Amino acid sequence: MNPALNHIPPGIFCAQDYERLAADFIPHPALLYIAGGSARETTLRANLDAFENPCIRPRLLRDVSAGHTRLSLFGRALLHPVLLAPVAFQTLAHPLGETETARAAAAMDTVMTCSTLSSRTLEDVARAAGTEKWFQLYFQPARAVTLDLIHRAEAAGYTALVVTLDASIRSPGLASLRAGFQMPDDAQAANLVGYPAAKPVQRETLTAEQSAIFQGGMAHAPHWDDLAWVLANTRLPVLVKGVLRADDALALARMGVTALVVSNHGGRTLDGAPASLAVLPEIRAAVGEDYPLLLDSGIRSGADIFRALALGADAVMIGRLQVYALSVAGALGVAHMLKLLREELELCMAQAGCATLAEIREISIRWREAAKAVP
Ligand SMILES: Cc1cc2nc3c(=O)[nH]c(=O)nc-3n(C[C@H](O)[C@H](O)[C@H](O)COP(=O)(O)O)c2cc1C
Numbered sequence: 001m002n003p004a005l006n007h008i009p010p011g012i013f014c015a016q017d018y019e020r021l022a023a024d025f026i027p028h029p030a031l032l033y034i035a036g037g038s039a040r041e042t043t044l045r046a047n048l049d050a051f052e053n054p055c056i057r058p059r060l061l062r063d064v065s066a067g068h069t070r071l072s073l074f075g076r077a078l079l080h081p082v083l084l085a086p087v088a089f090q091t092l093a094h095p096l097g098e099t100e101t102a103r104a105a106a107a108m109d110t111v112m113t114c115s116t117l118s119s120r121t122l123e124d125v126a127r128a129a130g131t132e133k134w135f136q137l138y139f140q141p142a143r144a145v146t147l148d149l150i151h152r153a154e155a156a157g158y159t160a161l162v163v164t165l166d167a168s169i170r171s172p173g174l175a176s177l178r179a180g181f182q183m184p185d186d187a188q189a190a191n192l193v194g195y196p197a198a199k200p201v202q203r204e205t206l207t208a209e210q211s212a213i214f215q216g217g218m219a220h221a222p223h224w225d226d227l228a229w230v231l232a233n234t235r236l237p238v239l240v241k242g243v244l245r246a247d248d249a250l251a252l253a254r255m256g257v258t259a260l261v262v263s264n265h266g267g268r269t270l271d272g273a274p275a276s277l278a279v280l281p282e283i284r285a286a287v288g289e290d291y292p293l294l295l296d297s298g299i300r301s302g303a304d305i306f307r308a309l310a311l312g313a314d315a316v317m318i319g320r321l322q323v324y325a326l327s328v329a330g331a332l333g334v335a336h337m338l339k340l341l342r343e344e345l346e347l348c349m350a351q352a353g354c355a356t357l358a359e360i361r362e363i364s365i366r367w368r369e370a371a372k373a374v375p
Pocket residue numbers: 033034035047085086087088115116117136164241263264265266267268296297298299317318319320321
């Protein structure tokens with residue numbers, strides 16, 4: 001495996017080219033862990049397939065010479081709608097891990113989202129990041145630990161909490177298991193060091209009627225009252241990530257969640273869940289036009305971003321592409337990948353006759369009507 005370069009290698013013509021090159025920079029079993037989805041990878045494939053449709057029908061003779069990609073997302077002024085999703089254990093891809101990604105995000109005016117399971121501490125990541133940085137929160141078995149993580153994120157200057165709710169228990173990525181992947185010692189969850197070790201329910205303590213899944217793995221999974229408790233215990237805006245249903249979206253919006261991330265975790269949790277893009281129109285319809293919605297899972301190009309915005313997202317988050325670019329050229333690679341995505345989006349907008357993100361939205365209503373036919 002090659003160490004990351006300090007320059008952009010030849011042969012990168014679009015953001016997705018980093019996916020191909022990453023195979024030379026990330027050891028094979030770790031690459032399978034990053035690239036893979038859960039179980040039979042039905043959802044992983046569905047995410048990518050969903051972006052093959054719908055087609056983008058260009059409007060002619062429109063003046064886009066004053067075009068831009070600026071937006072306001074729950075009061076934050078952003079230069080473009082391309083944010084970095086939380087991705088755990090980034091030292092799998094680069095020895096400096098998340099601090100490199102954070103430097104790239106700062107350089108590109110992009111929101112960096114630091115995972116609870118980052119391999120650098122949230123404080124180190126915050127120091128490398130720009131002003132707009134979010135902390136992704138996984139509930140911990142002990143509320144005191146969850147609360148301490150929230151307080152640390154606030155003290156470190158994070159500007160929002162992203163509470164991920166779709167991964168209380170994961171189904172394994174079979175390809176990486178079969179390849180013998182094990183998390184290396186230097187890619188552990190740095191934020192959790194020093195807390196009392198969570199005691200998983202031991203299988204041998206379960207009775208014959210009990211299940212290793214329900215009474216074991218899900219014993220400490222959060223419920224609605226736990227989310228209400230987070231809302232009551234932070235001064236930061238709270239986003240919820242992992243939403244795939246209109247009824248959940250509406251309930252979350254009504255309880256005071258600031259924004260939602262329509263996501264299936266990049267196909268890494270419930271295999272069989274729909275593509276995020278497929279459910280986006282019904283979620284937008286449920287929460288109304290003004291409620292902030294983000295989308296991730298399967299975005300590989302600027303045209304994919306255009307489609308997501310046209311179907312109802314205000315902004316998107318990028319998962320795997322950030323790790324691939326990180327492995328190839330560290331912060332420089334991530335910054336370059338983001339620049340390429342932004343330019344691809346701008347090119348797509350210009351060719352489609354859209355000068356602003358709002359104009360992408362204008363054509364969305366017709367698309368969403370058409371999308372209702374999609375199961
Ligand atoms: C290796 C890896 C680790 C991830 N770790 C986290 C995590 O710690 N927290 C989280 O909310 N999502 C995590 N995700 C999911 C991403 O935030 C995002 O939802 C997903 O990668 C988007 O799909 P994409 O990779 O197709 O862009 C992870 C994804 C990958 C590939």
